[in-house]
Each structure stands twice: as C-alpha cells, then as structure tokens.
Amino acid sequence: MLVQGVMGGLWHPGWRGVAFCGWRWIHPGSPARAAERVEPFLRPAWSGTGGAERGLRWLGTWKHCSLPARHPALQPPRRPKSSDPFTRAHVEEWRRRNKTTLTYVAAVAVAMLGASYAAVPLYRLYCQTTGLGGSAVAGHASDQIENMVPVKDRILKISFNADVHASLQWNFRPQQTEIYVVPGETALAFYRAKNPTDKPVIGISTYNVVPFEAGQYFNKIQCFCFEEQRLNPQEEVDMPVFFYIDPEFAEDPRMINVDLITLSYTFFEAKEGHTLPVPGYN
Amino acid sequence: MSTAMNFGTKSFQPRPPDKGSFPLDHLGECKSFKDKFMKCLYDNRFENALCRNESKEYLECRMERKLMLQEPLEKLGFGDLIGGKSEAKK
Numbered sequence: 001m002l003v004q005g006v007m008g009g010l011w012h013p014g015w016r017g018v019a020f021c022g023w024r025w026i027h028p029g030s031p032a033r034a035a036e037r038v039e040p041f042l043r044p045a046w047s048g049t050g051g052a053e054r055g056l057r058w059l060g061t062w063k064h065c066s067l068p069a070r071h072p073a074l075q076p077p078r079r080p081k082s083s084d085p086f087t088r089a090h091v092e093e094w095r096r097r098n099k100t101t102l103t104y105v106a107a108v109a110v111a112m113l114g115a116s117y118a119a120v121p122l123y124r125l126y127c128q129t130t131g132l133g134g135s136a137v138a139g140h141a142s143d144q145i146e147n148m149v150p151v152k153d154r155i156l157k158i159s160f161n162a163d164v165h166a167s168l169q170w171n172f173r174p175q176q177t178e179i180y181v182v183p184g185e186t187a188l189a190f191y192r193a194k195n196p197t198d199k200p201v202i203g204i205s206t207y208n209v210v211p212f213e214a215g216q217y218f219n220k221i222q223c224f225c226f227e228e229q230r231l232n233p234q235e236e237v238d239m240p241v242f243f244y245i246d247p248e249f250a251e252d253p254r255m256i257n258v259d260l261i262t263l264s265y266t267f268f269e270a271k272e273g274h275t276l277p278v279p280g281y282n
Numbered sequence: 283m284s285t286a287m288n289f290g291t292k293s294f295q296p297r298p299p300d301k302g303s304f305p306l307d308h309l310g311e312c313k314s315f316k317d318k319f320m321k322c323l324y325d326n327r328f329e330n331a332l333c334r335n336e337s338k339e340y341l342e343c344r345m346e347r348k349l350m351l352q353e354p355l356e357k358l359g360f361g362d363l364i365g366g367k368s369e370a371k372k
Contacts, residue, residue, distance in 0.1 A: 146356050150331075175320060180329045186359030187330040188337035190316060206296050220299040221358065222350070227303040237306050238316050242341070244359060 144246075145221070150184035151250040161264035162191055168269040169197050170231065175238070184247035186221065191239040191265060195231035202230045202270040210262045217249040218261065228270045305349050312343040338363055 158181055160174035175190040195201050205225045209215035224239040231237065241263070249255050307313070319336035326332040338360045344350035355364050 145359050146361065148359070176323055176328060178328055179323065180327075180331075182331065185331060185334075186337075188319065188340060190320065208294055208296070212294055215294055220297070222301045222304050223299045224304050224306070225296075226298055229306055231306075232308070235308065237308060237310075238313065239306070240304055240316075240340070242304075242358070 145186065145244065148184045148244075148247050150182050151247050152182055154250045155180055155182055156245060156249075156258075157260050158187070158189070159260060159262045160189060160191070161262055163264065163266040165266065165268045168201065168203055168267055170195055170201065170203060170267060172265075172267050181245060183217070183245040183249040186242065186244040189241045189243070189263075191224075191241070192236065193229075193231060193239060193267070194236040195233060198233045200230055200232050202228050203267045204228050204270040205265050205267045208264045208266070210264065211258060213252075213254055214249070214258050214261050217246040217252070217255070218263070219244055219246055225265065301351065301353070304344070307344075307349055311347045312340055312349065315340040315343045334360065334363060 157178050159178040160176065162172045162174050164170055164172045171192075171194040173192055175192050179187060179189055181187045193203075204227065207220075207223070207225050209218045221242045221244065223241040223243070229239075243263075245261070315336070319333060319340050322333040322336045323330075330337075338355065338358075341350060341358060342355075345352050355361065
C-alpha cells in the first residue's frame, strides 16, 4: 500500500526525473530490465501529452539520472580479475607500445632542437644566395660598374654630413655640402680632416646612409672608412669617397619619392682594444 | 648609428667599400687635381655629370702616385670618357 501511494504521488508529470528514479527504487530485488523500464510509460495512467513515443524518447535520458540511492542488491556484481579483459599480456603490450611512442616523441624533440641550431648557418647561406636583407651578394660589383648605364632622367641630390666622436679632436668636415648625381654614374666627393693637436691621432670611421632603404643602393667603390687613418700633428688631409648609386634604384617603386640621400660619416678615435663594429672587412 | 637596441626594425648595415680604403694623401701630391675638381663643382652648381673629367684626372693622379691600386678606367665607370679623352682633356 505504501508502494502504491508513493507510486501515485511520484507519478506526477512534473516530477518525471525523480519519479523514474523513484520507480526503480520502489521495486527492490528486481534487476533493472528493459521491459520493466518501459512498462510505466505504456500504462494508461501516464498522463503525459505525448504518449508512448515521448516516453520512449525520454527513455534515452534514463542514463543521465544519477542514482545516489542505489540499493546494494541492485548493483551488478563485480567480475573477478581472472576474467578481466585487461590481462597481463595486454598490459605488457601497451607498455611496449608506450615506450616506442615515447622514443619517437623524444627523437622528434631532439630533431627539432637540432634543426633550430642548424637554421642559423642555413639562413645565412640562403641570404647570401638570394641577397635578401641587404647582405652582400658575392661577385657583382666591378663587372656591374663597367656595364652600367646612367639613368639620366633621375637626378638625385646627395648631401654630406660629417661627425666626430666627442673624444676625437679632429676637425672633420665635408668639402661640398651636396652633389647632384644620377643612378649609374660614379661620383667623387671629398672630406677634409685636420688634426689640431700636437700628438698623432689615429681615427677610424664608419658611415650611415639616410633614408634607410636607399642605403642598399649606395655603393662605395673606395673611401676612407673602416680603416685606421693616422693624422700627424697639425696635419690636414683630403679624404675622397668614390661611389655610385645602383641603376636599379630607378626601378624600385619604394624609391619613387626619394630625391635626397644623405651620407654621413662619423670618426672615432681608434684606441687599443677598442674595436669598431666593422662589417667583416679584410 | 646602428647601435640601436630595437630588434623589430631593420638596422643599417654598413658595407665595406668594394675596392677598399683610400690611403691618405699625406703629402698632398694630388691636391692640385682635387682643387681643380672642387672648383669645377662650385662653378657647375655641384653637378657631378659635368665634372667627371676632373674626377677621372684625380683618380689617375692617385694611381700614378701609388695612392690607389691601378684599375682600368672602364671599371671605375669612366668608359665613356676614355674614347673622347683626347678631345676633352684640357
């Protein structure tokens, strides 16, 4: 009677989830078999609006109903270890396979590490062959000068700038403020340096070209940079720069608005043990 | 200079000159040629194309005085001036 009362009370449509769990609990001793699960839905007392189909659809949600109050007698008995599908042979097999996989993964990791080390010289080689990034492309200079044709309709103004490091007491200045060249034409320009002190001074210079992208077209045939230059006391010398602008400058679309290129030289004092970052020269 | 610590942007890479460095003209042996060249530049409003003869002569002076390695003038870009050298030379 209690059973009947509980059944009726719990068989409210709104309590569907709980009811089904309750239903299972109410009938102790009988294992949960499919037929018994289906039966309540087929009863006429089921006042649901969909009938049997709806009930059967809901049957699928039976799995989500967690059963906190499982009756111990209802649970399926645990199978003994001897009939356990994960036998020792299987376990050994898995262990072996795991080890192989681990070996492969470790090999891939080491290969990646090796590749990252090898990338440095490989990239340098790639840059040298393709000439990307402004790095020196081997063996094109002197033949090119011979055969290059000046692009006469593109006049460029090269302005000159001279700087001296604070510790160097030379008077260093350009002898012309600007010069008008065209790409493909070799040009000569002069700087002057004077040593007003009473001691010989050794200086070393480097240069810079502005704008940056135009710098790759600025080729110096000969100049006075990157080598130690010694000036005796009170000596004044002329320092020439012989250069040209690569004719390909005229074909570069990024250079279309560039009319002014500034060449800037900076002199430093050459001291013992003090090295200027010269670009792999000699 | 190219001592900036900006890793994202490309920094300027100075390149060594193709034929190396000019030895200094301590004795001023080619000073007259240089003065002629500078005067030409001043007169022609710093147009290099009009003063190429003078620059060629300066470099020839240097080569004679061993202040520069001997190079055929075509390799220095003066190929067009060699043909008319006898006419254009002052």
